[in-house]
Amino acid sequence: MTKQKSGKLVRREKITALVFVSPLIIGFIVFTLVCMIISFGWSFTNFNPISGRMKFDGWGQYVDLFTHPTYKKAFLDSILNTLFLLLSIPVSIIISVLIAALMNSKKFKGKTVFRVIIYLPAVTSVVAVNYIWRYMFEENYGLINAFFHAHIPWLTDETLVKVAMIIKNVWSGIGTQVILFMAGMQNISDEYYEAAELDGAGPVYKFLHITLPLVTPVLFYTIITGLIGGFQMFADVELFAGGHYGARTIVFFIRNYGIGQNLYGLASAASFLLAAIIMIITALQFKFNKWVEYTD
Amino acid sequence: MEKKFKISNKTVSTVVLSLSYAIMIVLAFTMIFPYLYMVLTTFKPMGETVSPELKVFPIVWTAESYKEIWQLVPFGRGILNTMTVEVPVILVGTFTSALGAYAFAKMRMPCSKIILLVLMSSMMVPFAALFLPQYQIYSSLGLTNNLLPLILPGLFGNISMVFFFIQFMGGIPTALLEAAKIDGCGHFKSFLHIMLPLLWPAMAAQAVFWFLGIWNDYFAPSIYLTKEEVMTLQPLINRLNATQGGRDLPLVMTGAFLSSIPLIAVYLAFQKYFMSALSITSGIK
Known part of the structure; x- marks a missing residue:
């Protein structure tokens, strides 16, 4: 087996391995990573999907959790x-x-x-x-x-x-x-x-x-x-x-x-x-x- | 002197042992009694369950609840819905998990350690931090009151299962796979024909736990499913309770009991398996 040929085999193995783990990676990206980013983004807005309201609010929502008269006690x-x-x-x-x-x-x-x-x-x-x-x-x-x-x-x-x-x-x-x-x-x-x-x-x-x-x-x-x-x-x-x-x-x-x-x-x-x-x-x-x- | 000491020591250990048995019997009773009480309640007429003079055993035995439950809610449909989630998730999800684990354990892969670490980090993220976007996405796709949101994520594998399989595969000699390669087997073929049969016991043990987890899942189904016809078993029984105002206890207990039978049956049949799988999963053995 020539060196070139074995190198080719290794590369093929590496690609195959990536194909084998691709469902796991796709699942991770779609169901965890993307959702986490979206949810993280939302936490800095006052998003309400029914009224369609979405304004940047900085740390406002986090502050509200601890200080807002309506939510503070519940939280x-x-x-x-x-x-x-x-x-x-x-x-x-x-x-x-x-x-x-x-x-x-x-x-x-x-x-x-x-x-x-x-x-x-x-x-x-x-x-x-x-x-x-x-x-x-x-x-x-x-x-x-x-x-x-x-x-x-x-x-x-x-x-x-x-x-x-x-x-x-x-x-x-x-x-x-x-x-x-x-x-x-x-x-x-x-x-x-x-x-x-x-x-x-x-x-x-x-x-x-x-x-x-x-x-x-x-x-x-x-x-x-x-x-x-x-x-x-x-x-x-x-x-x-x-x-x-x-x-x-x-x-x-x-x-x-x-x-x-x-x-x-x-x-x-x-x-x-x-x-x-x-x-x-x-x-x-x-x-x-x-x-x-x-x-x- | 020596003899006397020995006897007293023996008496002490007999006392300790009988005390242990006494404690364990009380404990066993505490564990089993709620089940007995649940089953006995299912045979009571409704009035008996809300009377202040409480009797453990029914005064009048009736199997009315076992007839009613199929009429008041689509109970059979609930079982079917639960199985519609279970079967594809377990079959496909276990397979994708095993295939991924094989690549990590037995193949050369670029950045394999980093990829695995990133994937494993998802175990740290609670579902509570993910379900709002998921819910929003599924509802914008018109997929609420649909079983797909419960099925889809599972198809892409289960990372704790992957982790378990990697450990298990570590104990399988790579030489076996090398031999297959010389015979001209591709990676997929050697996974399918050599690794999979060896992995079988580990897969079965993990699949059983996953089955249990899906069967008992309440949070996600309670978010996505609001119509009775699409509900899986757990939210459906909760609905049964809500629509009856929590008053028809025999009926609710019948639902609770019936939904437990398959789990307990699987458990009693594979009891030994469960115990060892439990210790292996936690890494204690």
Whole structure:
């Protein structure tokens, strides 16, 4: 094979490779890049597609989010609500780690059955999960109030609706986390535990000083994915809380003011602030997680 | 002395173990009970679900809701619509993802690292920052109340899937592909005949997760679809709830239950698969 010929082959290979990735590139340009640029542009205007109004407004929409008498409260409350709802992350992590540790014990039989059961909510229709829990939290004929002989306004009180949502989210989210933590714990070599046992360490000591430090990669992964998902919460605001003000998240605000009220400038500005938060979190993940270092 | 210590240690671990079982059984009950309650509710007459004297089991068993649901909303159509999104997206999208991953993993490509990095950056962009322009574009094309906005993006592949495939292909010896090249196979042919069969388990695992994601997608369908005839299952059941004023709980629970059956069936059938795919996706194993 002459040098020229092999050079030609390499060039052909490179072109073929580009053809193979072209659907991905086209998809990225059309559905992500272009839309992002448009939305970024809108965030500096007072665009309203119904009235056809579109004037350059500089940082005006961003300023409005924090100062305008009509939107300020709704926007800031949507941020506070979202942050409040993120509490489900630490709660479910604590529960999942403990369950995983229990199940990871060698003597514990029936792991598979329990794993299957715990993961069930993750493979249940979203509407179903939200409706069952909404029904159970109902004030007058819900099972939870009936059980405690109480009349707690779970779905109508601004704080309690978030608490109820957190409980529901923990229930539906721990399955994935338990499985991840169990996988992480199974990777820990028995030698560590054996050495600790020789020194007379009890189960609590082993958990705190061996298991926990060695599952930090999983911990990190669950926190990050929890944050990314948590900041984008939307479906349960409608399905579980019925759009209750106390449960409205940032994404709900964007949808509501964007498609609902046609204030595209304002909604785009909010969406860019959200995107910035998520990008920072994801960048952290890329930086710290071994998962991404596939090239090495 | 030594013997005594051993016995007490054994007792402790027995206590710990039985305590673990007790906790796990309570937990398992908490996980399963809402399902039971959902299914039992579907067999109740409407009045029983809103009575303050709540009973877990129906007093009068009725399957009325299972008849009504097909009449009150186009429920069958909803299933069909969901599948109309699922099938092309999963088939075409998985294929384009695998093909792209193959180029990244096994072929020489100019600027491959930069291209991959740029593509992966799209994982950082939340849908909330994209849907307003998308909505505006689709509605100016007259494509609202149409399934195309839900299908089109998926056809161009899924970048987290691509990433997963690249990792998987890294474990497949390049020598296998070199041999095919000597036999005169083109790149597409060696992808099709050598890589694809090897990639099959990874593809199936990823496709199952994607299937789940599309089935449960609520945000995008709720934006684009306002007419019942075009609605996918999730917004359709929400519509069912809204039109009934949230009062006909047995009916709503029937919708919720029926829309979960396919997912749970797939899950129970491929349970082992799910678990390993989950750990692989997160990079823990």
